[in-house]
Amino acid sequence: MNKTDLITLAHGNGGRHMRELVDQLFSKKLSNPLLDTSVDACHLQLDSPDICFTTDGFTVKPLEFPGGTIGSLAIHGTVNDLAVSGATPKYLSLNAFIEEGMPFEQLERILDDMAQAAQACNVQIVTGDTKVLPVHEASGVYFATTGIGLYNPDFNLGMDKIRPGDKILVNGSIGDHGTAVMLAREQYGLSGRLESDSASVYPFTHALSKLEGVRFMRDPTRGGLATVSVEITRQAKLGCYLHSTHIPIKPQVESVCEILGYDPYYLACEGRVIAIIDAQQADQALSLWQQLAGGEDAAIIGEITEQPRVILETELGGQRVLDELEDDPLPRIC
Amino acid sequence: MNKTDLITLAHGNGGRHMRELVDQLFSKKLSNPLLDTSVDACHLQLDSPDICFTTDGFTVKPLEFPGGTIGSLAIHGTVNDLAVSGATPKYLSLNAFIEEGMPFEQLERILDDMAQAAQACNVQIVTGDTKVLPVHEASGVYFATTGIGLYNPDFNLGMDKIRPGDKILVNGSIGDHGTAVMLAREQYGLSGRLESDSASVYPFTHALSKLEGVRFMRDPTRGGLATVSVEITRQAKLGCYLHSTHIPIKPQVESVCEILGYDPYYLACEGRVIAIIDAQQADQALSLWQQLAGGEDAAIIGEITEQPRVILETELGGQRVLDELEDDPLPRIC
Numbered sequence: 289m290n291k292t293d294l295i296t297l298a299h300g301n302g303g304r305h306m307r308e309l310v311d312q313l314f315s316k317k318l319s320n321p322l323l324d325t326s327v328d329a330c331h332l333q334l335d336s337p338d339i340c341f342t343t344d345g346f347t348v349k350p351l352e353f354p355g356g357t358i359g360s361l362a363i364h365g366t367v368n369d370l371a372v373s374g375a376t377p378k379y380l381s382l383n384a385f386i387e388e389g390m391p392f393e394q395l396e397r398i399l400d401d402m403a404q405a406a407q408a409c410n411v412q413i414v415t416g417d418t419k420v421l422p423v424h425e426a427s428g429v430y431f432a433t434t435g436i437g438l439y440n441p442d443f444n445l446g447m448d449k450i451r452p453g454d455k456i457l458v459n460g461s462i463g464d465h466g467t468a469v470m471l472a473r474e475q476y477g478l479s480g481r482l483e484s485d486s487a488s489v490y491p492f493t494h495a496l497s498k499l500e501g502v503r504f505m506r507d508p509t510r511g512g513l514a515t516v517s518v519e520i521t522r523q524a525k526l527g528c529y530l531h532s533t534h535i536p537i538k539p540q541v542e543s544v545c546e547i548l549g550y551d552p553y554y555l556a557c558e559g560r561v562i563a564i565i566d567a568q569q570a571d572q573a574l575s576l577w578q579q580l581a582g583g584e585d586a587a588i589i590g591e592i593t594e595q596p597r598v599i600l601e602t603e604l605g606g607q608r609v610l611d612e613l614e615d616d617p618l619p620r621i622c
Numbered sequence: 623m624n625k626t627d628l629i630t631l632a633h634g635n636g637g638r639h640m641r642e643l644v645d646q647l648f649s650k651k652l653s654n655p656l657l658d659t660s661v662d663a664c665h666l667q668l669d670s671p672d673i674c675f676t677t678d679g680f681t682v683k684p685l686e687f688p689g690g691t692i693g694s695l696a697i698h699g700t701v702n703d704l705a706v707s708g709a710t711p712k713y714l715s716l717n718a719f720i721e722e723g724m725p726f727e728q729l730e731r732i733l734d735d736m737a738q739a740a741q742a743c744n745v746q747i748v749t750g751d752t753k754v755l756p757v758h759e760a761s762g763v764y765f766a767t768t769g770i771g772l773y774n775p776d777f778n779l780g781m782d783k784i785r786p787g788d789k790i791l792v793n794g795s796i797g798d799h800g801t802a803v804m805l806a807r808e809q810y811g812l813s814g815r816l817e818s819d820s821a822s823v824y825p826f827t828h829a830l831s832k833l834e835g836v837r838f839m840r841d842p843t844r845g846g847l848a849t850v851s852v853e854i855t856r857q858a859k860l861g862c863y864l865h866s867t868h869i870p871i872k873p874q875v876e877s878v879c880e881i882l883g884y885d886p887y888y889l890a891c892e893g894r895v896i897a898i899i900d901a902q903q904a905d906q907a908l909s910l911w912q913q914l915a916g917g918e919d920a921a922i923i924g925e926i927t928e929q930p931r932v933i934l935e936t937e938l939g940g941q942r943v944l945d946e947l948e949d950d951p952l953p954r955i956c
Contacts, residue, residue, distance in 0.1 A: 302845025302890075303947025326781075326857055328840070329676035329707040331773070337671040342663035343715035343768060345753040373663040381677035383766040385719065388953075417766070419679040422953055427759040432717035432751070434677060434768035439665070447660075506662070511636025523660055556636075613637025619722075619756055 295390045300420025310418060313392070317399035318382070318406070322414040330414040332379060336438050340375035342366060343434040349620035351398060351428045353472040355464075355483030356558075359402030361622065362431040364486050364558055365509065367409045371490040372505040372561055374445045374497075375437030377409060382416040382433055387426035395429060409488045411435070427620075442497040447524045449503040455570035456528060456590040457563045459492045459577050460485060461536040462513050466555030467544045469621055476548065482540045487559030487582065495576045501566025502573070508562055509622055514553040514610040516562050517598040527593035530600045530610075536585040553600065554613055556621050564592060629724045634754030644752060647726070651733035652716070652740070656748040664748040666713060670772050674709035676700060677768040683954035685732060685762045687806040689798075689817030690892075693736030695956065696765040698820050698892055699843065701743045705824040706839040706895055708779045708831075709771030711743060716750035716767055721760035729763060743822045745769070761954075776831040781858045783837040789904035790862060790924040791897045793826045793911050794819060795870040796847050800889030801878045803955055810882065816874040821893030821916065829910045835900025836907070842896055843956055848887040848944040850896050851932040861927035864934045864944075870919040887934065888947055890955050898926060 298305040315325040322330055346362040356364075363380070370377040386395065406413055413433075464485040471480045489507060496502045504524075508516045513535070517528040530553075537552050545552045559582070565573050570588050577586035593599075598610040632639040649659040656664055680696040690698075697714070704711040720729065740747055747767075798819040805814045823841060830836045838858075842850045847869070851862040864887075871886050879886045893916070899907050904922050911920035927933075932944040 297953045298949050300844075300953060301947055302843070302849050305948075306844075307946075326853070327707075328703040329674050329709070329771075331707075332673050332675050334671040334673060337668040339666050339668060340663045341666050341713065341715060341770065342749050343717055343766075344751045345717040345719055345766070347719065347753050347755055347759075369662040373661075373665075375663070379675065381675060381768045383677055383679040383717070383768075385679055385681065385764055385766075415676050417678045419681050419764075420953065421681055421761070421764075424758045425681075425761040425954075427755070430719055430753075430755075430764075432677075432679070432719075432766040432768075434715045434717075434766075436675065436770075437663075509636070510634075510640075515636050519660070612641075613635055614639075615632050619631045619634060619754065620759075 293392050295386050295388060295392065295420060297388050297420055297422065313396060313399060314416060314418065317403050318413045320412040322412055338439055340370050340373045340437040340439055342369040343432060344369060346431045346622060347620045348469060348622055349427065350472050353484055354468050356486035357398045357401040358429065358431060359398040360405035361486050361558060362433045363402055363405035363409055364488055365622065366433040366435040367411060368489045368507040370435050370437035371493040372507050374443030375439050377411045377435055377437045377490060379436045380411050380413045380433050382413050382431060384418045385426055385430040386418060386420050387428055388420055388423050390428055409490065440497050445504055447504055450520065450524045450526055450564050450592055452526060452592050452594050453567050454503055454564050454592040455567050455588050457565060457570065457573060457586065457588050459489065459561050459583055459586045461538045461585050462557055462560060463537060463541040463552040463555035465558040466618065466621055467541045470544065478544065480540050485557055485559035489559060489561040491580050492561050492577055492583065495580060496563060496573055499569045499573055501569035502563060504564040506562050508557045508560055510556055511613050512554045512556055513562065514598065515613055517610060518612045521596040521598055525596050527595045528590055528598045529593045530590035532600055532602050534587050534589045536587050553610060558622065627726050629720050629722060629726065629754060631722050631754055631756065647730060647733060648750060648752065651737050652747045654746040656746050672773055674704050674707045674771040674773055676703040677766060678703060680765045680956060681954045682803060682956055684806050687818055688802050690820040691732045691735040692763065692765060693732040694739035695820050695892060696767045697736055697739035697743055698822055699956065700767040700769040701745060702823045702841040704769050704771035705827040706841050708777030709773050711745045711769055711771045711824060713770045714745050714747045714767045716747050716765060718752045719760055719764040720752060720754050721762055722754055722757050724762055743824065774831050779838055781838055781854065784854065784858045784860055784898050784926055786860060786926050786928050787901050788837055788898050788926040789901050789922050791899060791904065791907060791920065791922050793895050793917055793920045795872045795919050796891055796894060797871060797875045797886040797889035799892040800952065800955055801875045804878065812878065814874050816872065819891055819893035823893060823895040825914050826895050826911055826917065829914060830897060830907055833903045833907055835903035836897060838898040840896050842891045842894055844890055845947050846888045846890055847896065848932065849947055851944060852946045855930040855932055859930050861929045862924055862932045863927045864924035866934055866936050868921050868923045870921050887944060892956065
């Protein structure tokens with residue numbers, strides 16, 4: 289590969305090379321009427337002063353995996369944090385930390401994927417910053433995206449709204465992202481066709497906005513379904529009773545977990561939402577979700593109980609306690 | 623050093639260790655009424671829907687240097703982007719990319735310095751995210767901060783407002799940050815007492831809000847004064863005529879530049895603002911700045927000309943053209 293096809297330290301120095309990187313790659317690929325890379329900040333005229341503000345960092349390895357790239361993931365991750373908060377995602381900022389020696393071509397593919405995801409999610413990247421790091425002081429590229437969303441006043445969400453008897457729903461199969469990324473790492477010697485579930489959950493959260501029985505929503509990313517459930521027990525001081533036979537898990541995910549000794553309940557999802565809903569409205573919510581593209585596997589997977597712990601009812605009717613994740617690091621999964 | 627005193631990959635896994643890192647370090651150090659690390663997003667009720675939105679990444683090496691740390695720098699950098707846009711900085715988000723093996727103690731010192739800077743700048747960190755990266759896939763810690771500010775309606779700023787004859791002002795000596803960071807790197811075999819200028823420029827921008835002759839402001843970070851001047855020539859299609867004898871440069875900065883062959887006009891500042899002001903109001907602006915703490919060395923350093931290039935008048939009355947920065951990378955200067 290020609291040396292001019294690689295990112296160099298000069299692309300981070302504030303001069304001509306940096307301007308070219310920003311103008312010819314970032315600005316071109318992520319173009320929208322609000323993005324002006326010649327200024328340091330963006331002027332936004334919002335429809336409301338009542339905003340939802342969130343941020344997320346992205347370090348997934350490999351940078352490109354079946355079903356997505358770190359580019360689309362950086363859009364979906366922040367869009368989903370806004371969506372589960374009951375907001376409509378609107379504007380994003382973008383930070384890129386790029387390793388010296390990264391091929392331009394790969395960065396270009398990743399930004400194309402990012403631009404496509406932003407368009408599909410109806411969000412605009414309106415301001416950004418790039419830094420270039422010497423070899424071995426980064427790995428490929430890391431992103432941070434920070435999002436502004438506008439609250440949908442129909443929602444009244446909070447851990448404190450959860451009541452015993454409420455139902456626990458998920459909009460699709462769990463563990464797809466974590467498994468797809470593991471398979472994409474050659475170190476495991478496995479391969480497969482499984483795709484990450486990386487996607488916006490906004491259509492799913494928006495679909496529930498007219499149901500006043502929606503108590504709480506969260507996307508089960510790092511730590512998966514088990515971690516969201518444990519957080520509910522910690523913060524709402526209530527329990528989660530999960531029925532393993534109702535939890536959608538793809539056969540490939542089950543197989544990989546069996547081979548590698550992972551637990552699917554702790555694997556990251558990037559296009560899933562867990563919703564806690566009044567039992568009276570759970571069937572209606574499920575039906576709304578199942579009508580959406582990608583919602584075919586949505587399911588009611590459990591209910592909220594009094595005792596603050598997470599119980600998984602196994603296939604054979606036994607009970608297993610799901611604890612907080614300890615020493616099972618899968619670094620750079622998201 | 624005990625192994626439990628170092629950041630491990632488990633601090634990034636979404637489980638107990640991550641919760642402890644966030645609760646016991648980030649949340650505790652950066653505490654404010656709006657920061658709730660148990661939720662993924664922050665609800666902000668702004669005073670106006672007209673906002674300034676900006677982001678910046680920070681990778682400075684070493685992480686601690688005379689006059690600051692990467693923590694205070696991450697506050698000042700984003701606060702300054704808001705300030706020079708004519709906004710009052712209000713809220714920040716924080717991303718941390720931490721290298722496995724980083725000493726807790728150092729991260730703690732850096733977060734203390736960050737918290738102190740945030741308080742001094744009157745901004746609150748209201749949401750955040752942490753990621754842990756394996757050894758050699760980062761270097762210490764990188765931050766990204768994204769800021770929201772509220773516009774001061776008194777300002778009417780823009781490159782397009784600049785006119786020939788306008789004066790160019792700076793609020794203090796240039797190149798301190800770049801030089802202090804270079805000196806802090808053992809590789810140069812130099813040492814010195816020079817401190818970075820890292821600070822908020824908001825008091826300086828705010829002081830000018832009542833002068834309708836303020837056309838444009840920018841903080842000369844990467845690429846320094848020369849790069850801001852070149853940007854003016856590129857975008858406003860006007861020239862900058864700078865008087866070297868009027869530009870405040872500390873003797874230590876001059877010496878280091880002579881020894882290492884650097885040009886102070888291209889060195890990063892992190893607490894300086896360049897303002898372009900109607901000639902009629904330049905003296906008044908200068909006097910406002912000189913009355914402020916840290917503004918003693920403020921100076922009128924040049925004027926805007928018709929011909930779109932940057933000319934530096936040397937001490938002996940000669941002229942030197944300052945071009946766009948080419949191949950002079952000082953990686954990880956900010």
